[in-house]
Amino acid sequence: MPRLRPSLFWQARREISPLAAQLLPACRDLESAANELRWIREHVQDTPSSVPPGLRVWNLVEKRGKGVPLQYVLGTQPFGNLEIQCRPGVLIPRPETEAYTLHLATLLSQSQHPPPHSLSILDLCTGTGCIPLLLLHALHASLPPTTALNIHGIDISPAAISLARANHHQHNPLPAPASPPLSPSHQRTLTFHQTSIFSPTLLSSLLPTLFPRSSSGLDLDLLVSNPPYISASDFARATARAVRNHEPRLALRYAARWGWCRPEDVFYARLLEIAAVLKPKRVLMEVGGMEQALRVVRMVGRFSSLLGGDGDGDGDGDGS
Amino acid sequence: MGVPELCAIPEARRYRLTACLQLQFPFILVLTFGPETTSPIKLPPALLERARKLTVEHDQLTTALQSDFDAKKAKRAGEISRIADALKQFEKAKSALSELQGLLESDDAEMRELARDDLEATNTQLADSSHNLSVALTPKHPFADMPCLLEIRPGPGGTEGRFFADTVFHMYKAYCANKGYRTRVVQYESSDSDGQTGSEGEIALQEAVLEVQEPGAYGLFRGEAGMHRVQRVPATEKSGRTHTSAVAVWVLPSFPENPTSESESDWDNPESDFYIDPTEVRSETMRARGAGGQHVNKTESAIRLTHIPTGTTVAIQESRSQQRNREYAWRLLRSRIAQQRREAREEVSRQLRSSVLANSQITRGDKIRTYQYQQDRCTDHRSGLDAHNLPDVLKGGETLGKVMESVQAWLVNKDIQALIADEEAAAAPKKESK
Ligand SMILES: C[S@@+](CC[C@H](N)C(=O)[O-])C[C@H]1O[C@@H](n2cnc3c(N)ncnc32)[C@H](O)[C@@H]1O
Numbered sequence: 029m030p031r032l033r034p035s036l037f038w039q040a041r042r043e044i045s046p047l048a049a050q051l052l053p054a055c056r057d058l059e060s061a062a063n064e065l066r067w068i069r070e071h072v073q074d075t076p077s078s079v080p081p082g083l084r085v086w087n088l089v090e091k092r093g094k095g096v097p098l099q100y101v102l103g104t105q106p107f108g109n110l111e112i113q114c115r116p117g118v119l120i121p122r123p124e125t126e127a128y129t130l131h132l133a134t135l136l137s138q139s140q141h142p143p144p145h146s147l148s149i150l151d152l153c154t155g156t157g158c159i160p161l162l163l164l165h166a167l168h169a170s171l172p173p174t175t176a177l178n179i180h181g182i183d184i185s186p187a188a189i190s191l192a193r194a195n196h197h198q199h200n201p202l203p204a205p206a207s208p209p210l211s212p213s214h215q216r217t218l219t220f221h222q223t224s225i226f227s228p229t230l231l232s233s234l235l236p237t238l239f240p241r242s243s244s245g246l247d248l249d250l251l252v253s254n255p256p257y258i259s260a261s262d263f264a265r266a267t268a269r270a271v272r273n274h275e276p277r278l279a280l281r282y283a284a285r286w287g288w289c290r291p292e293d294v295f296y297a298r299l300l301e302i303a304a305v306l307k308p309k310r311v312l313m314e315v316g317g318m319e320q321a322l323r324v325v326r327m328v329g330r331f332s333s334l335l336g337g338d339g340d341g342d343g344d345g346d347g348s
Numbered sequence: 349m350g351v352p353e354l355c356a357i358p359e360a361r362r363y364r365l366t367a368c369l370q371l372q373f374p375f376i377l378v379l380t381f382g383p384e385t386t387s388p389i390k391l392p393p394a395l396l397e398r399a400r401k402l403t404v405e406h407d408q409l410t411t412a413l414q415s416d417f418d419a420k421k422a423k424r425a426g427e428i429s430r431i432a433d434a435l436k437q438f439e440k441a442k443s444a445l446s447e448l449q450g451l452l453e454s455d456d457a458e459m460r461e462l463a464r465d466d467l468e469a470t471n472t473q474l475a476d477s478s479h480n481l482s483v484a485l486t487p488k489h490p491f492a493d494m495p496c497l498l499e500i501r502p503g504p505g506g507t508e509g510r511f512f513a514d515t516v517f518h519m520y521k522a523y524c525a526n527k528g529y530r531t532r533v534v535q536y537e538s539s540d541s542d543g544q545t546g547s548e549g550e551i552a553l554q555e556a557v558l559e560v561q562e563p564g565a566y567g568l569f570r571g572e573a574g575m576h577r578v579q580r581v582p583a584t585e586k587s588g589r590t591h592t593s594a595v596a597v598w599v600l601p602s603f604p605e606n607p608t609s610e611s612e613s614d615w616d617n618p619e620s621d622f623y624i625d626p627t628e629v630r631s632e633t634m635r636a637r638g639a640g641g642q643h644v645n646k647t648e649s650a651i652r653l654t655h656i657p658t659g660t661t662v663a664i665q666e667s668r669s670q671q672r673n674r675e676y677a678w679r680l681l682r683s684r685i686a687q688q689r690r691e692a693r694e695e696v697s698r699q700l701r702s703s704v705l706a707n708s709q710i711t712r713g714d715k716i717r718t719y720q721y722q723q724d725r726c727t728d729h730r731s732g733l734d735a736h737n738l739p740d741v742l743k744g745g746e747t748l749g750k751v752m753e754s755v756q757a758w759l760v761n762k763d764i765q766a767l768i769a770d771e772e773a774a775a776a777p778k779k780e781s782k
Binding site for chain 1: 401404408633640641642643644645646647648649665667668669670671672
């Protein structure tokens, strides 16, 4: 990372505030430093405390200036209309994830006519629980009360699961007081489970208890996942320092080999395997870039006979 | 509101994925598996996607209208019903075709025979319905629903052009009368020509302005704008030689006296200056160059909105919340567009008022139509239609209607080509910068 010009610090000090100069090493430019300082002040104003506000601002700025992600410093990240709680040890939700989650919610609430009797969703590698929580909120608001929602989130990390549960507790959409209580068949539930998606019992015992069977697999409308996807070399070269130093490695990369594919693609192989058994109506996976997207598409060839098509399983699907 | 953009991964076909889409950014794979086959339709996916969205909206509106009537909703539903119908026809033809294709692979020879017989008709149906769909999707000209002003002026070169200008004026006036359109003569000025009249008894016209007060007249007449050429023997021509002269026709929207409302309160009202069709806005989450997603951890989530038809963009990074930035960006975009619309209206009115149009502009324009008296022909050079029965054309009869319709079809096709080119350009994957 290039060194910042001393004149920039001087400029931040003079044009914004000495606090902005302190934020510069983390923020890298004046505009971000000014924005973040404003957000820190707003946060202090909005959260009452017995500590004097000036001191709190100073403490937060110091922490942020040392490179701690702002979301850990303030404890939250906006995600759709939710304020998702963030804690060290659990990956901070990204704006890209937010954008497609909102898009998904729109698609799910508009694509079916008449509205379905129920919608079931599985989020693997759920982290803070941001994806299923936002889906729950958006669908709760847009679907008629006759549609039940059965949503589950799974993560290996105990820290993630307990934070996801805390987020769910804080953002539990309650039925509007005026509307009649939902009948048991029209419930809207979100549940988090701590387990590895590689666990051998996942497919044989856990998932079948969460979703009813369908003719071909399980009755699942959407399988969504934002799994760790960074390769070892990209982790060293292409990640931002705040990510490398402060966010959990477990959430970003997977180092072991698994069968025939590259380590950074291992999760997709497993996800496709899971999809081949469950046969969900839709699958959405975040990937790290076009190259990875193409490798995953080729991987689908290997599973295509299982996934419902009568694919010939082209032999050149091997990405390694 | 703003929908992330999807691009299809062509390679997916080989692996029997029915839909494999990637958001340009962030990188997401959307995989759909299943039996649906793809057929070779030229409609770009973005266009179909838009049609599907509007159809969903249409169906929702109709359902809502069944339980309680709302004039605004009814209007919107009416506007997009064309698209919904066209899409349904299109999908029907498509599924019929894929069914036939399945039969073509049947083991039963008789089945295959039957399928082959139906194939051509179904293919035609598919082609027709995809054409209809693209027509329905082609955005209407922004002034299409307005009344219009027809301005008629002779081209340079003698009284013959002036006489014919009068003929053209009466042609349109009669046409409107035949069709039952209300008109008003705003201006009808003859030049000093010593009381001479043309071969058909016309006066030497200097300028005429005819207002066609029918809503939608602009859409009907906009294809008439341009140079109209006449070839005939003038009354004054003793040697019987055919002269060629020209008349310029201008078609302008006629704005109502009181401008539409100026308040932000009616964002949902398509009549309002503040109304923006959400399908015409591209929304992007801005990011610095390089990797995104898990690789970086930005605190800013700036939103950029682009109003595609006008190219207007706004970018906001006021709040930490992407959603709030987006709401604010929409607010700003609406006011900017409203402002532009007002300015555009004022500009058109200004042009309208300065009725002196440069002669050079008239002579440089390509001829759009020729009226050939000797051969009793009226030829439109854009649609290529060659109509006989010139007298009926000049009387504003059905033959003129046919010529005008052929031009309408030509205009629509031109718009479709432009639309498809635009959508394809927008859907082409952006180059990654290293
Ligand atoms: C990139 S984060 C995504 C978090 C969240 N879905 C989001 O979008 O913000 C990946 C998550 O996968 C979890 N994870 C890693 N290995 C796992 C495994 N074997 N089984 C289940 N979850 C795992 C990590 O704990 C982390 O929370």
